[in-house]
Amino acid sequence: MQAEHSQKLVEVRGLGKMFTLHNQGGIRLPVLRAMDFDAARGECLVLSGPSGTGKSTLLRCLYGNYLATEGSIRLRDTSTEGEPWVELTQAPEQRVLKLRRDVIGYVSQFLRAIPRVGALDVVADPLRQRGASHEEARARAADLLARLNLPRRLWDLPPATFSGGEQQRVNIARGLIGGHPILLLDEPTASLDADNRAVVVGLIREALAEGRALIGIFHDEAVRDAVATRLLPLQPATALA
Numbered sequence: 331m332q333a334e335h336s337q338k339l340v341e342v343r344g345l346g347k348m349f350t351l352h353n354q355g356g357i358r359l360p361v362l363r364a365m366d367f368d369a370a371r372g373e374c375l376v377l378s379g380p381s382g383t384g385k386s387t388l389l390r391c392l393y394g395n396y397l398a399t400e401g402s403i404r405l406r407d408t409s410t411e412g413e414p415w416v417e418l419t420q421a422p423e424q425r426v427l428k429l430r431r432d433v434i435g436y437v438s439q440f441l442r443a444i445p446r447v448g449a450l451d452v453v454a455d456p457l458r459q460r461g462a463s464h465e466e467a468r469a470r471a472a473d474l475l476a477r478l479n480l481p482r483r484l485w486d487l488p489p490a491t492f493s494g495g496e497q498q499r500v501n502i503a504r505g506l507i508g509g510h511p512i513l514l515l516d517e518p519t520a521s522l523d524a525d526n527r528a529v530v531v532g533l534i535r536e537a538l539a540e541g542r543a544l545i546g547i548f549h550d551e552a553v554r555d556a557v558a559t560r561l562l563p564l565q566p567a568t569a570l571a
């Protein structure tokens with residue numbers, strides 16, 4: 331059980347990301363270079379480093395939004411039989427979409443609202459996509475929204491007009507509900523008050539106890555100290571040149 335719990339889920343080797351600014355004479359901007367790290371079940375890896383060192387860029391590479399310029403990102407897909415390791419940088423689009431449904435979740439800072447869909451269904455959607463019934467997914471969504479203190483009068487309304495903190499809580503619930511073994515978190519508590527920050531810390535700790543691997547950006551020191559099992563320092567770009 332212990333071995334199962336400490337199983338490696340993410341393996342990054344020699345990862346580099348360089349932006350080429352085509353509209354500015356092709357200037358090349360190195361952001362990440364030669365990054366090596368792993369993340370295992372029960373670990374919360376916190377990306378640290380000053381503004382502009384590439385923390386969000388790294389999360390986007392790990393989610394497959396940005397294509398790495400060099401190196402390897404391997405994710406363990408525990409949802410299928412056969413070879414569990416998938417090389418994200420080489421995976422065809424359909425495979426990336428399947429990984430996002432079953433293996434890797436991403437809580438961005440801002441909710442991408444879906445027009446005319448109420449908050450409860452926005453949250454329930456990832457669990458339904460993984461095969462849960464409508465009722466089961468909505469019940470779990472209601473449980474999460476209640477824990478995150480989202481007022482019930484908002485549950486059936488589309489979140490587009492919600493406050494920043496309300497949208498962030500919908501976003502966190504949507505990110506957590508699918509039970510993805512790997513979860514990326516980009517400042518999930520940035521817009522929250524102290525009470526709701528504490529709820530999110532509790533939910534993150536539960537996710538770790540369930541054996542999920544988390545990789546995140548947390549600018550709030552108290553939150554970072556409460557959830558981090560390891561820091562991953564990023565080097566400033568000047569040190570890369």
Ligand SMILES: Nc1ncnc2c1ncn2[C@@H]1O[C@H](COP(=O)(O)OP(=O)(O)OP(=O)(O)O)[C@@H](O)[C@H]1O
Pocket residue numbers: 349359361379380381382383384385386387388
């Ligand atoms: N799509 C892009 N095209 C060009 N440059 C980009 C792009 N995305 C990020 N960058 C550049 O990469 C660098 C790192 O940005 P990133 O947002 O990853 O940093 P960060 O460490 O998350 O910063 P912060 O802590 O301020 O959010 C910045 O110089 C940024 O301008």
